[in-house]
Amino acid sequence: xxxADHPFVASVHEQRKLFKExxxxxxxxxxxxxxxxxxxxxxxxxxxxxxxxxxxSYVWDDPGPLGKxxxxxxxxxxxxxxxxxxxxxxxxxxxxxxIYLNEYAPDNWLTRAIGMxxxxxxxxxxxxxxxxxxxxxxxxxxxxESLLAAACTIAVMTIPVIVTxxxxxxxxxxxxxxxxxxxxxxxxxxxxxxxxxxxxxxGILTGVILEVSRAAGETAPILFTGAAAVVAVNxxxxxxxxxxxxxxxxxxxxxxxxxxxxxxISGMPEEMKFGxxxxxxxxxxxxNSVSIALRGWLxxxxxx
Amino acid sequence: MADGKxxxxxxxxxGSRFLDGAEPLIRVVIYASGWSSILFVGAIFFxxxxxxxxxxxxxxxxxxxxxxxxxxxxxxxxxxxxGAAGILYGTLAITVVSMVFAMPFGLAAAIxxxxxxxxxxxxxxxxxxxxxxxxxxxxxxxxxxxxxxPILHKIFPEHTGVNxxxxxxxxxxxxxxxxxxxxxxxxxxxxxxxxEAALALGASKWEVVYRVLFPAAKNGLLAAxxxxxxxxxxxxxxxWMASGGTENIPTANxxxxxxxxxxxxxxxxxxxxxxxxxxxxGDEHYQMLFVIGIVLLCISxxxxxxxxxxxxxxxxxxx
Numbered sequence: 001x002x003x004a005d006h007p008f009v010a011s012v013h014e015q016r017k018l019f020k021e022x023x024x025x026x027x028x029x030x031x032x033x034x035x036x037x038x039x040x041x042x043x044x045x046x047x048x049x050x051x052x053x054x055x056x057s058y059v060w061d062d063p064g065p066l067g068k069x070x071x072x073x074x075x076x077x078x079x080x081x082x083x084x085x086x087x088x089x090x091x092x093x094x095x096x097x098x099i100y101l102n103e104y105a106p107d108n109w110l111t112r113a114i115g116m117x118x119x120x121x122x123x124x125x126x127x128x129x130x131x132x133x134x135x136x137x138x139x140x141x142x143x144x145e146s147l148l149a150a151a152c153t154i155a156v157m158t159i160p161v162i163v164t165x166x167x168x169x170x171x172x173x174x175x176x177x178x179x180x181x182x183x184x185x186x187x188x189x190x191x192x193x194x195x196x197x198x199x200x201x202x203g204i205l206t207g208v209i210l211e212v213s214r215a216a217g218e219t220a221p222i223l224f225t226g227a228a229a230v231v232a233v234n235x236x237x238x239x240x241x242x243x244x245x246x247x248x249x250x251x252x253x254x255x256x257x258x259x260x261x262x263x264x265i266s267g268m269p270e271e272m273k274f275g276x277x278x279x280x281x282x283x284x285x286x287x288n289s290v291s292i293a294l295r296g297w298l299x300x301x302x303x304x
Numbered sequence: 305m306a307d308g309k310x311x312x313x314x315x316x317x318x319g320s321r322f323l324d325g326a327e328p329l330i331r332v333v334i335y336a337s338g339w340s341s342i343l344f345v346g347a348i349f350f351x352x353x354x355x356x357x358x359x360x361x362x363x364x365x366x367x368x369x370x371x372x373x374x375x376x377x378x379x380x381x382x383x384x385x386x387g388a389a390g391i392l393y394g395t396l397a398i399t400v401v402s403m404v405f406a407m408p409f410g411l412a413a414a415i416x417x418x419x420x421x422x423x424x425x426x427x428x429x430x431x432x433x434x435x436x437x438x439x440x441x442x443x444x445x446x447x448x449x450x451x452x453x454p455i456l457h458k459i460f461p462e463h464t465g466v467n468x469x470x471x472x473x474x475x476x477x478x479x480x481x482x483x484x485x486x487x488x489x490x491x492x493x494x495x496x497x498x499x500e501a502a503l504a505l506g507a508s509k510w511e512v513v514y515r516v517l518f519p520a521a522k523n524g525l526l527a528a529x530x531x532x533x534x535x536x537x538x539x540x541x542x543x544w545m546a547s548g549g550t551e552n553i554p555t556a557n558x559x560x561x562x563x564x565x566x567x568x569x570x571x572x573x574x575x576x577x578x579x580x581x582x583x584x585x586g587d588e589h590y591q592m593l594f595v596i597g598i599v600l601l602c603i604s605x606x607x608x609x610x611x612x613x614x615x616x617x618x619x620x621x622x623x
Contacts, residue, residue: 017508017511018508020508020510021508021509021510021511024510024513025416025420025509025510027412028412028413028415028416028420029416029420031408031409031412031413031416032412032413032416032417032429034409035409035410035413035433035436035477035480036429036432036433036436039436039439039477042447042451045451046447046451092337093337093340094337096333096334096337096338097337097338097340097341099334099337099338100334100335100337100338100339101338104331104334104335104338105338110339113342114338114339114341114342115612116609116612117341117342117344117345118341119608119609119612120345120604120605120608120609121341121344121345121348122608123531123534123538123604123605123607123608124348124538124601124604124605125537125538125539125540125573125600125601125604126441126538126540127538127540127573127576127577127597127600128348128352128538128597128600128601128604129348130576130577130580131351131352131355131576131580131593131594131597132347132348132351132352134355134580134585135351135352135354135355135594136347136351139355139585140351156344156348159340159341159344160341163341187327188327189327189330189331190327213438214440216440217438217439217440217441217442217443218440218441219440219441219442219540219541220441220540220541220573220577223577223580223581224580224581255440255442256442258442258443258446259442259445259446259541259545262445262446262449262450262545263449263545270450273446273450274450277443277446277450280440280442280443281439281443284438284439284440284443285435285438287438288434288435288438289435292431292434292435
């Protein structure tokens with residue numbers, strides 16, 4: 001009997017269709033793998049090349065002359081304080097802006113304009129943010145090239161990260177929660193403070209963590225606003241070791257340090273370059289994994 | 305124990321009363337924070353234009369857009385020349401080449417994740433793509449310079465390893481997570497009833513993708529491509545470190561035999577990043593770098609606003 005005559009056996013046409021589907025499926029899977037596998041291999045290679053220097057003293061020691069020897073303590077601390085300062089500025093601002101957009105904003109042209117402004121801020125190239133930082137913070141507000149100016153520049157750049165995450169987190173709280181609270185006679189702010197925020201705090205936290213990862217990795221915005229290739233700090237006393245920079249000092253940052261050791265200085269030992277890269281990658285992947293794990297945990301215990 | 309509990313709860317009551325009493329003030333702060341984003345976008349435009357303003361009336365735009373001679377520090381006795389054609393070409397070339405490679409791969413990965421993958425595989429792929437998105441641009445620049453450069457140099461020994469191809473690959477990898485996530489959103493926004501209807505008519509899954517999902521999600525996919533372009537145009541560190549940093553406009557012949565891919569190029573972002581540290585605040589060269597900043601700013605805001613409208617339009621139509 002011919003296959004085509006039988007209703008339960010795939011006809012030639014159907015077989016061809018299924019074959020095509022299989023091919024398409026395999027192609028798309030290999031495309032997805034082609035994006036991920038090379039990157040994993042390269043990251044493994046970076047860690048392999050960095051392994052001769054990776055040790056506690058590499059992290060704890062100050063960079064030697066031109067960064068050719070020693071460790072990365074000063075750049076690491078610079079990145080830490082840059083992230084901390086930018087977070088102190090952008091976290092309250094971004095969270096409040098997210099609250100405004102989700103809880104207070106009426107549906108009108110102004111709100112749409114704010115939404116568009118947030119999108120635009122996210123799309124402005126980082127180097128343009130750097131130019132803005134020079135014009136606004138370094139020159140006009142007379143901060144000079146400093147940790148504060150760089151942190152302000154990063155803060156403006158990362159507003160969208162926190163606003164978007166906050167807005168999403170607040171939006172996920174069911175309307176009925178708010179209505180129940182209003183019916184009890186609570187004001188809008190009381191409702192937000194006692195019902196909406198406690199129910200969305202982990203989502204907001206995810207956004208904050210993402211900001212940390214962005215701020216730690218960015219290089220272009222700090223290029224002309226405060227990062228320096230070398231900053232001489234006497235780190236013999238432990239408090240200078242832990243707080244090497246003031247807000248108006250120039251500072252070293254891990255990302256800029258990587259640029260300097262990779263490109264600017266000839267005769268740089270290879271493992272010093274790879275070591276800096278490996279620490280930066282490890283830092284950022286850890287921070288992001290925490291954010292992803294937090295989100296997963298959140299989803300698993302959601303009550304509604 | 306009971307006392308401690310009582311005092312802590314009365315503290316809380318006091319705190320609540322304070323927070324409730326401050327409601328008018330808090331409302332002002334919240335409104336101000338909400339509107340601040342507009343303020344910042346305005347401030348970015350204001351300060352970039354302000355720094356460039358002294359030179360704007362005297363910029364020779366014909367020379368800027370069509371001449372490939374960027375000589376801010378000429379020999380003594382000559383006037384500086386600001387012909388940015390080579391630099392504009394660099395940005396354009398990196399954008400186009402990186403999208404030629406990133407769009408198909410990004411779209412295919414998005415389709416696989418959204419339509420074919422299930423359960424654990426799907427979750428893993430999504431997490432990996434998300435981690436890919438987290439890798440900062442300086443790392444891509446480092447990979448381009450230190451890892452990819454030597455590899456390309458080994459394959460094409462008569463060319464340097466840092467060139468258009470290298471920079472485009474790095475930028476492509478950077479843009480892909482964005483393309484994947486926006487495309488995936490666009491595909492997910494297509495209602496399941498569309499898929500079910502097509503499957504019920506006997507379509508295979510692949511036919512559903514290209515006969516039903518592509519037409520239904522085409523604006524969202526367009527927005528993904530546009531945002532990818534925006535990312536590529538604005539990318540700084542990866543482009544700076546992996547592109548070679550010399551302006552080069554290829555001849556037609558070089559384009560046809562693809563050897564333009566192995567030329568060094570110089571992009572707008574890299575020009576600003578590399579020249580800014582050496583200029584004095586307020587001199588002509590400094591102002592010209594801000595003029596490049598204006599061009600970049602306008603391109604990126606245009607791309608973002610338009611793609612935002614496209615995405616919103618799609619959401620409205622499908623819901």
